[in-house]
Amino acid sequence: MESVENSVITTALRAREAAFRMQGIPHKIRNEALLAIARALETAKDKIIAANQLDLEGAQESKLPPSMIKRLRYDDQKIEESINSLNSLVNLEDPVGKTLMMTELDEGLLLEKVTCPIGVICVIFESRPDALVQISSLCIKSSNAVILKGGLEARHTNEILAEVIDRAVLSVDERFNGAVQLLSTREEIKELLKLDNLIDLVIPRGSNELVRFIKESTRIPVLGHAAGVCHTYVDDDADLEMALKVCYDAKVQYPAVCNAMETLLVHEKIAPTFLPKIASLYAKAGVRLKGDERTRRFIEAEIATEKDWSIEYNDLILNIKTVSSLEEAIDHINRYGSHHTDAIITRSREKAERFMDLVDSSSVMWNCSTRFADGYRYGLGAEVGISTNKTHARGPVGLEGLVIYKYRLIGSGQVVADYVGKNAKKFIHRRLV
Amino acid sequence: MESVENSVITTALRAREAAFRMQGIPHKIRNEALLAIARALETAKDKIIAANQLDLEGAQESKLPPSMIKRLRYDDQKIEESINSLNSLVNLEDPVGKTLMMTELDEGLLLEKVTCPIGVICVIFESRPDALVQISSLCIKSSNAVILKGGLEARHTNEILAEVIDRAVLSVDERFNGAVQLLSTREEIKELLKLDNLIDLVIPRGSNELVRFIKESTRIPVLGHAAGVCHTYVDDDADLEMALKVCYDAKVQYPAVCNAMETLLVHEKIAPTFLPKIASLYAKAGVRLKGDERTRRFIEAEIATEKDWSIEYNDLILNIKTVSSLEEAIDHINRYGSHHTDAIITRSREKAERFMDLVDSSSVMWNCSTRFADGYRYGLGAEVGISTNKTHARGPVGLEGLVIYKYRLIGSGQVVADYVGKNAKKFIHRRLV
Numbered sequence: 001m002e003s004v005e006n007s008v009i010t011t012a013l014r015a016r017e018a019a020f021r022m023q024g025i026p027h028k029i030r031n032e033a034l035l036a037i038a039r040a041l042e043t044a045k046d047k048i049i050a051a052n053q054l055d056l057e058g059a060q061e062s063k064l065p066p067s068m069i070k071r072l073r074y075d076d077q078k079i080e081e082s083i084n085s086l087n088s089l090v091n092l093e094d095p096v097g098k099t100l101m102m103t104e105l106d107e108g109l110l111l112e113k114v115t116c117p118i119g120v121i122c123v124i125f126e127s128r129p130d131a132l133v134q135i136s137s138l139c140i141k142s143s144n145a146v147i148l149k150g151g152l153e154a155r156h157t158n159e160i161l162a163e164v165i166d167r168a169v170l171s172v173d174e175r176f177n178g179a180v181q182l183l184s185t186r187e188e189i190k191e192l193l194k195l196d197n198l199i200d201l202v203i204p205r206g207s208n209e210l211v212r213f214i215k216e217s218t219r220i221p222v223l224g225h226a227a228g229v230c231h232t233y234v235d236d237d238a239d240l241e242m243a244l245k246v247c248y249d250a251k252v253q254y255p256a257v258c259n260a261m262e263t264l265l266v267h268e269k270i271a272p273t274f275l276p277k278i279a280s281l282y283a284k285a286g287v288r289l290k291g292d293e294r295t296r297r298f299i300e301a302e303i304a305t306e307k308d309w310s311i312e313y314n315d316l317i318l319n320i321k322t323v324s325s326l327e328e329a330i331d332h333i334n335r336y337g338s339h340h341t342d343a344i345i346t347r348s349r350e351k352a353e354r355f356m357d358l359v360d361s362s363s364v365m366w367n368c369s370t371r372f373a374d375g376y377r378y379g380l381g382a383e384v385g386i387s388t389n390k391t392h393a394r395g396p397v398g399l400e401g402l403v404i405y406k407y408r409l410i411g412s413g414q415v416v417a418d419y420v421g422k423n424a425k426k427f428i429h430r431r432l433v
Numbered sequence: 434m435e436s437v438e439n440s441v442i443t444t445a446l447r448a449r450e451a452a453f454r455m456q457g458i459p460h461k462i463r464n465e466a467l468l469a470i471a472r473a474l475e476t477a478k479d480k481i482i483a484a485n486q487l488d489l490e491g492a493q494e495s496k497l498p499p500s501m502i503k504r505l506r507y508d509d510q511k512i513e514e515s516i517n518s519l520n521s522l523v524n525l526e527d528p529v530g531k532t533l534m535m536t537e538l539d540e541g542l543l544l545e546k547v548t549c550p551i552g553v554i555c556v557i558f559e560s561r562p563d564a565l566v567q568i569s570s571l572c573i574k575s576s577n578a579v580i581l582k583g584g585l586e587a588r589h590t591n592e593i594l595a596e597v598i599d600r601a602v603l604s605v606d607e608r609f610n611g612a613v614q615l616l617s618t619r620e621e622i623k624e625l626l627k628l629d630n631l632i633d634l635v636i637p638r639g640s641n642e643l644v645r646f647i648k649e650s651t652r653i654p655v656l657g658h659a660a661g662v663c664h665t666y667v668d669d670d671a672d673l674e675m676a677l678k679v680c681y682d683a684k685v686q687y688p689a690v691c692n693a694m695e696t697l698l699v700h701e702k703i704a705p706t707f708l709p710k711i712a713s714l715y716a717k718a719g720v721r722l723k724g725d726e727r728t729r730r731f732i733e734a735e736i737a738t739e740k741d742w743s744i745e746y747n748d749l750i751l752n753i754k755t756v757s758s759l760e761e762a763i764d765h766i767n768r769y770g771s772h773h774t775d776a777i778i779t780r781s782r783e784k785a786e787r788f789m790d791l792v793d794s795s796s797v798m799w800n801c802s803t804r805f806a807d808g809y810r811y812g813l814g815a816e817v818g819i820s821t822n823k824t825h826a827r828g829p830v831g832l833e834g835l836v837i838y839k840y841r842l843i844g845s846g847q848v849v850a851d852y853v854g855k856n857a858k859k860f861i862h863r864r865l866v
Contacts, residue, residue: 249848368844379862411801413675415682429812
């Protein structure tokens with residue numbers, strides 16, 4: 001596999017070179033590149049749809065599941081959506097060059113902490129060709145070079161999209177040479193994930209299995225979440241009408257997503273009244289219930305096993321547990337949850353604050369549905385993904401997840417020798433921003 | 434090794450539990466814990482010095498190098514310094530609970546982005562027992578649980594220090610139970626570095642070899658820098674008097690540290706005048722010079738090999754290269770440097786800006802010495818370490834490197850179903866902070 005290894009290193013080095021050059025590309029030109037991609041998608045529409053048709057036919061022949069085929073489709077309407085996204089991305093403020101801090105260390109010695117691109121991002125995604133367009137444009141907006149790897153089932157669509165995007169950005173500025181590159185095989189990704197000296201961040205977009213696999217296969221930082229085991233805790237001080245409405249929404253409104261509730265925790269004091277009511281609502285929606293022993297005293301439910309508490313069903317299935325206290329609820333969530341999104345329903349501000357402090361999750365909520373945890377609803381403008389990491393970026397991640405910062409120290413000939421020993425000059429350390 | 438594995442998992446779980454509880458400990462109590470540590474160090478001074486004496490004797494018997502024995506010494510004066518650091522740490526603002534962003538998503542639906550502890554930090558350090566006190570107190574200040582591993586040569590000192598700290602914090606609040614734990618063997622660290630589900634961040638403090646070894650041994654995020662290959666580029670528009678002063682400081686003032694200059698880049702136009710002058714200054718300081726061919730036309734120097742450009746000497750040895758342009762200097766730095774700290778000397782603002790934009794390093798400097806890159810000089814108040822990572826924290830890292838954030842969404846019964854489909858409610862997304 002010598003040759004795969006070499007070709008992947010060549011790709012990564014090309015991306016690295018592009019990333020170095022891109023640090024100098026101003027926001028105006030990056031925005032022009034986004035508009036050029038939008039125009040190029042419009043122009044190449046027929047070719048893109050024809051390529052997608054090949055993939056769809058292949059998918060039907062290989063008898064891929066209908067849900068996958070649906071995600072694979074990239075038609076007139078979806079291309080239009082991509083173009084609209086590109087146009088609104090142009091209007092977002094520049095994530096690069098923001099001053100996070102400014103300190104006067106001494107007269108004529110000014111320190112600035114300024115956001116800058118991360119460098120080379122590797123994005124691995126499944127099926128959805130619109131993800132390729134979206135993530136490439138987020139990387140261009142933030143001056144990062146990107147190496148893309150899509151699924152085999154979408155290869156014709158991905159190839160033409162990558163080509164269209166590459167040409168469009170190059171037509172705006174030749175410094176984008178190597179900014180967007182596509183890999184096509186699993187072997188290549190395997191090699192790429194070894195290059196922790198050349199790749200700065202990996203973003204997997206797809207199934208939990210994909211994310212888990214990537215996290216286990218590389219030392220490069222990975223931005224993503226491998227599971228969404230979300231909880232709602234209905235406290236004994238809850239407004240029960242509100243609790244019914246919110247718990248229904250968290251499970252039923254769209255169960256296939258990571259921010260849907262998988263386990264409902266109910267305080268024992270209200271369990272006898274609340275559980276029958278919510279169970280009857282869930283029954284009408286076809287939700288299958290699993291409960292612990294105490295819960296099963298009040299409603300009909302299968303018995304929940306120890307294993308069930310950690311499962312992300314992504315389906316109309318729900319675990320219910322009756323707990324004796326707020327503390328038991330918090331312990332359960334921290335132990336069995338995936339640190340994604342968890343909510344409490346209560347009238348007590350004190351208990352809500354305790355819950356939000358002690359639950360170790362990327363989003364903690366009070367009196368609303370876990371389903372709100374996403375970049376669009378949070379108003380982030382663009383969504384890079386949802387992260388359950390404890391470093392760098394957590395929760396719904398916008399463009400800020402694609403930048404880091406550097407320190408800029410601007411002096412007038414200062415040397416450290418003047419600040420040590422006898423008669424040492426003193427630092428002022430006056431914070432300006 | 435079954436039993437080592439189990440005991441390490443027990444330690445990690447205990448730290449995890451402590452981290453969950455510590456999320457709820459207010460700043461006032463964390464500061465009380467720091468003051469309790471300061472008092473306890475004072476009280477236990479004699480016992481600590483006696484333990485340190487044992488380690489020093491052991492070190493002399495094992496014939497450890499004098500520089501290592503010096504770092505190992507933890508005497509009256511050093512204990513006093515630790516106590517002073519603890520007292521000034523109390524005065525720093527709380528790194529936890531800072532509001533980074535606040536957005537009104539809709540009436541009665543408020544989103545806050547708030548800093549919070551990371552969780553469980555593992556710190557691996559060599560020799561210096563003061564590092565144990567410093568890093569434990571930084572973790573307590575930021576509400577993180579810490580697992581410490583010091584060098585075998587300092588084990589008596591480390592054991593008593595960990596015990597003193599553990600007792601001191603427990604006397605303030607029992608929720609600190611498990612907040613500070615000490616491991617003593619290499620086997621334990623090997624096991625601990627596997628636990629990426631229990632440990633959130635590893636901070637190695639010590640030699641480059643240690644940092645490199647840790648980075649290669651774990652999937653847990655590592656905060657650190659494995660090398661400091663720093664450059665100064667003297668542009669043809671430089672004030673040569675300033676350049677002489679700054680380049681002398683960057684190499685000579687304290688060559689043993691990561692922010693000292695290892696390679697000097699000089700523009701060809703000024704090389705004939707500048708190089709002989711700086712070479713004569715370096716000669717007086719005993720600096721050994723290695724140069725590329727062009728450089729050797731102007732001064733005496735050994736020939737620099739391809740390998741030399743990437744070496745961190747940490748000594749009075751310097752590479753010098755004559756370059757034809759700003760771009761060549763930037764390319765050299767991005768290719769051979771360690772992305773730590775690099776400076777340009779020039780009168781041209783335009784060239785300085787280009788250099789600071791395009792050099793991909795955690796600190797970029799204009800007209801001053803690379804030696805300024807450190808947490809104390811930058812006024813960060815406390816230094817966790819210096820990072821060359823491209824995610825989470827970069828450059829000199831203060832307490833902000835020990836926190837992440839969570840989203841808190843505070844509602845009044847909102848459900849997502851009301852915001853989709855026909856007659857959907859619209860989000861306001863009014864940014865308040």
